[in-house]
Amino acid sequence: MAPNGSVxxxxxxxxxxxxxxxxLGSDWYIYESTESAPQDDLFPDAIPxxxxxxxxxxxxxxxxxxSLAVLLALSFLVKRRRLHLNCWNGVPGLLSPGNxxxxxxxxxxxxxxxxxxxxxxxxxxxxxxxxxxxxxGTAPAAREFWKVLALLYVPALYSPLLxxxxxxxxxxxxxxxxxxxxxxxxxxxxxxxxxxxPQIHRLYSLLSHVPVLLSLALLSLWYPAQLLRSLRRGxxxxxxxxxxxxxxxxxxxxxxxxxxxxxxxxEESLSSRIRSYLRSYVYVPEEGFRIPLKLVVSVTVAVxxxxxxxxxxxxxxxxxxxxxxxxxxxxxxxxxxxxxxxPSQGAAGPGQLEQELRTARHFLWALEVCYICSLVLxxxxxxxxxxxxxxxxxxxxxxxxxxxxxxxxxxxHILRPSRESLVCWMAFSSxxxxxxxxxxxxxxxxxxLCSVAxxxxxxxxxxxxxxxxxxGIIRNMWPLWLTLVVAVLVQHLLAHSQFLEQHSLQKExxxxxxxxxxxxxxxxxxxLVGVMAAVWRVVISGLYNAVHFCRLDISLLHRGAETFDPGxxxxxxxxxxxxxxxxxxxxxxxxxxxxxxxxxxxxxxxDTQLEEGLQLMHPKHPAPGRARIRRIRARWWVAxxxxxxxxxxxxxxxxxxxxxxxxAQLGVPRP
Numbered sequence: 001m002a003p004n005g006s007v008x009x010x011x012x013x014x015x016x017x018x019x020x021x022x023x024l025g026s027d028w029y030i031y032e033s034t035e036s037a038p039q040d041d042l043f044p045d046a047i048p049x050x051x052x053x054x055x056x057x058x059x060x061x062x063x064x065x066x067s068l069a070v071l072l073a074l075s076f077l078v079k080r081r082r083l084h085l086n087c088w089n090g091v092p093g094l095l096s097p098g099n100x101x102x103x104x105x106x107x108x109x110x111x112x113x114x115x116x117x118x119x120x121x122x123x124x125x126x127x128x129x130x131x132x133x134x135x136x137g138t139a140p141a142a143r144e145f146w147k148v149l150a151l152l153y154v155p156a157l158y159s160p161l162l163x164x165x166x167x168x169x170x171x172x173x174x175x176x177x178x179x180x181x182x183x184x185x186x187x188x189x190x191x192x193x194x195x196x197x198p199q200i201h202r203l204y205s206l207l208s209h210v211p212v213l214l215s216l217a218l219l220s221l222w223y224p225a226q227l228l229r230s231l232r233r234g235x236x237x238x239x240x241x242x243x244x245x246x247x248x249x250x251x252x253x254x255x256x257x258x259x260x261x262x263x264x265x266x267e268e269s270l271s272s273r274i275r276s277y278l279r280s281y282v283y284v285p286e287e288g289f290r291i292p293l294k295l296v297v298s299v300t301v302a303v304x305x306x307x308x309x310x311x312x313x314x315x316x317x318x319x320x321x322x323x324x325x326x327x328x329x330x331x332x333x334x335x336x337x338x339x340x341x342x343p344s345q346g347a348a349g350p351g352q353l354e355q356e357l358r359t360a361r362h363f364l365w366a367l368e369v370c371y372i373c374s375l376v377l378x379x380x381x382x383x384x385x386x387x388x389x390x391x392x393x394x395x396x397x398x399x400x401x402x403x404x405x406x407x408x409x410x411x412x413h414i415l416r417p418s419r420e421s422l423v424c425w426m427a428f429s430s431x432x433x434x435x436x437x438x439x440x441x442x443x444x445x446x447x448x449l450c451s452v453a454x455x456x457x458x459x460x461x462x463x464x465x466x467x468x469x470x471x472g473i474i475r476n477m478w479p480l481w482l483t484l485v486v487a488v489l490v491q492h493l494l495a496h497s498q499f500l501e502q503h504s505l506q507k508e509x510x511x512x513x514x515x516x517x518x519x520x521x522x523x524x525x526x527x528l529v530g531v532m533a534a535v536w537r538v539v540i541s542g543l544y545n546a547v548h549f550c551r552l553d554i555s556l557l558h559r560g561a562e563t564f565d566p567g568x569x570x571x572x573x574x575x576x577x578x579x580x581x582x583x584x585x586x587x588x589x590x591x592x593x594x595x596x597x598x599x600x601x602x603x604x605x606x607d608t609q610l611e612e613g614l615q616l617m618h619p620k621h622p623a624p625g626r627a628r629i630r631r632i633r634a635r636w637w638v639a640x641x642x643x644x645x646x647x648x649x650x651x652x653x654x655x656x657x658x659x660x661x662x663x664a665q666l667g668v669p670r671p
Contacts, residue, residue, distance in 0.1 A: 074164065099166075117154065161183070169230070374448040382443070428574040556568075
């Protein structure tokens with residue numbers, strides 16, 4: 001009996017007709033201090049309000065005008081240095097936030113800024129007030145408009161961090177240093193003063209800001225390093241052509257390859273096959289080839305997206321499971337026993353209730369372990385698929401560079417940019433991040449359910465020594481399983497020994513009458529085998545599609561319906577833009593054409609005192625030097641590029657189809 005005259009849950013078992021008062025309702029969810037969990041774990045939202053020195057409103061009020069001023073100042077600088085000598089003659093153009101179609105772009109800076117944008121987007125979708133600019137009492141409908149505005153404001157706020165690297169000038173590096181230090185200092189100071197937040201979990205705000213702090217730290221180190229290099233180097237001439245070194249290296253690596261001598265094929269062992277298969281999931285850079293900048297950015301933002309979703313799934317479920325396990329009482333165990341969720345081994349008693357309470361807490365602990373293990377497995381599989389896709393990207397780009405379109409696409413495609421291909425190219429990195437997020441969620445649901453089923457149907461029954469429904473089904477239906485296994489084995493043995501005759505060059509079907517009899521007799525058995533095969537088909541299709549959902553380089557549909565896969569269609573159009581605009585051989589050819597010729601040394605003065613006959617004699621030309629040999633080799637590279645680049649065939653003139661126009665020597669006509 002409770003002190004206030006009501007019947008408490010802990011004082012008596014559950015009986016019908018008992019009305020719970022307010023004290024009992026609060027006692028049902030036991031959030032007071034227990035032995036298994038401290039007060040902070042049971043109260044994730046009980047965090048005192050934090051007022052940092054640099055408030056979010058002050059941060060945006062200061063950094064937004066500074067970013068805009070830096071962007072306009074660098075725009076005038078680029079206008080003066082590159083477009084026109086007079087800064088005021090014309091409107092200065094805006095700076096590009098990275099040359100995503102060039103190979104000389106700053107990969108680390110572009111990846112860091114895009115990772116920063118994605119992390120801010122994750123915070124934007126979860127915060128009730130995405131921007132600190134509106135008043136606290138804003139209506140919910142108005143806050144949605146502020147979220148839409150924030151989708152445009154956040155990229156504009158961080159775009160100068162990437163645009164400062166475009167001019168390749170010390171002023172741009174200095175401005176980037178100031179911006180990076182300002183953003184990094186504000187975020188780090190805010191995290192140091194307010195590490196905990198009541199949003200979802202006390203540690204979620206800190207964990208979700210880890211990519212933001214790492215990206216800003218990278219930018220804060222990269223810009224000062226570039227500024228010091230520019231100061232040491234001085235005001236040298238800027239490179240007029242970007243990516244020239246890479247394309248020439250690519251051409252040299254292609255021309256320096258020699259055919260490998262054929263070696264006798266040796267059967268690989270099982271261990272070597274396993275090692276080669278595992279190595280295929282590790283991207284190893286190769287000399288002469290560089291992954292495009294857009295792909296580097298896509299993989300980076302996909303990994304950051306996987307991290308953000310994994311942190312959200314972890315802090316949203318695991319603390320709740322721990323609260324439930326810490327608040328588990330004997331009365332709740334009695335209810336679970338009545339529903340059959342917790343096994344009972346006899347009459348109720350104090351010792352029996354303690355045992356059942358420990359069993360219920362052990363079940364919740366096993367559920368938590370299954371959730372964490374499945375989440376870790378899903379993250380590893382997603383990252384492995386992303387690394388595997390890098391190798392597929394390299395093979396696909398090389399095949400398209402060589403003109404082997406049918407090796408990549410199921411149908412012949414013209415590698416030219418179009419409206420749809422440009423839209424897909426712009427959305428490729430965003431699609432990669434979104435597909436990685438959704439793929440991780442699907443994998444987590446599937447693997448968590450599979451791990452829970454295996455744990456509670458196999459592991460726990462073996463651990464506590466109780467019967468499992470799965471073991472009961474297997475025990476009762478063992479004649480059927482044995483019949484199916486024997487039927488499959490008999491069919492394989494008969495097909496190998498009786499129904500197939502081996503000749504010298506081919507195999508023929510024999511004993512056809514016995515084949516017909518066995519087929520008719522095993523028809524009902526094969527129906528049951530087909531049911532098991534259909535179940536396995538559903539399982540393996542679901543697992544395969546869930547694991548490969550994050551990959552855009554393969555389609556999850558049939559080849560005839562792969563155009564209905566939006567991810568794969570985006571990837572195909574992305575390849576068209578990359579190959580048509582960034583073909584390394586075509587770029588190398590253009591750079592060789594734009595290369596200025598070296599001035600020849602002036603001719604020596606002629607001696608006027610020589611006789612007229614000696615002046616008319618042709619002097620002997622000196623042996624070609626190294627400079628002339630390099631020019632000759634460069635011209636041969638140009639000819640090789642034109643003749644062996646299939647993507648240039650459609651752009652050639654009709655006259656080039658003639659072998660004489662391509663430089664071939666025509667034979668002497670026969671009489």
